Amino acid sequence: MTRKQRRLTMIGCSLAVLGLAAGLVLYSLRDSIVFFSTPSMVTEQHIAPGRRFRLGGLVQPGSLKRGDNLAVSFEVADGSAKLPVVYKGLLPDLFREGQGVVAEGALDASGVFKADTVLAKHDEKYMPKEVADALKKQGHWKDDYDNKPATGARVTQNAAPAGQGVTQ
Template sequence: MTRKQRRLTIIGGALFVLAVAAGLVLNALRDSIVFFSTPTMVAEKHVAPGKRFRLGGLVQPGSLKRGDDLAVTFEVADGGAKLPVAYKGILPDLFREGQGVVAEGALDASGVFKADTVLAKHDETYMPKEVADTLKKQGHWKDDYGKPQGAAKPGAVSMREGEKTAAGATQ
């Protein structure tokens, strides 16, 4: 075997070992790669009690119940299934019914998701109060920050077809 053949054999063997190692790692992490599971996915997978995972969906309107010592129960839904969640702690400021949420924890034997972490999801228009205050102080604040694109500006009037605008032009 020449030097060139030996070198190619070593490189080929190393690439094969790396591919096998990557395959084993991905196989071991296949359930953890997903950022969160929805209630429907949890129902379909028949997740065993005690197995930690992230649950994501919308807080079902009317399901939020506050108890003693910061205990909270609510349901997370994804349009197909609902899963009851129990959490003890301070909820994020953006947490509310109808809002997206990701909770981390495990199912108990009765099928209730016992969360030890709750994260409220927000859309792209969200801006923390501290950032907004800083922008205002620096003079960089625009009144349309935090509004969806195409939203009316303050004081603007929605015009229907055929109505006259303030300038008198017909739309």
């Protein structure tokens, strides 16, 4: 074999190994690429009890119940399906009924999602893109979701006009 043929053979083999490694990585991540599953997706995919995943949707109005020792239960809905959630711990300050939430945990044998982490939306304008897309797809999107003003915005000293005092 000539020197050029050896070099081309090495480059070809290296590219084949690199392609195989990239394919294996993408194949192993195929279930983890989605940021979260909606209640409809959970029922469609028949997720096995004990398997960890993220559940996203809207907290169903009237479903929040507080128990002893920081235990709470609520339902997460996406318009066509609901899934009961139980959580023990402090809820985020922005957690409310009727608003977007993402919870991390696993289903138990009875079909209840046992969350160990609950994430609430950032402000009045924020809704996770996947939740908004799922609501739009199912026809439950409200135009005022896009038009709500941001609340709780803080004005800092740097943003104040000269000569005006700003309290924080």
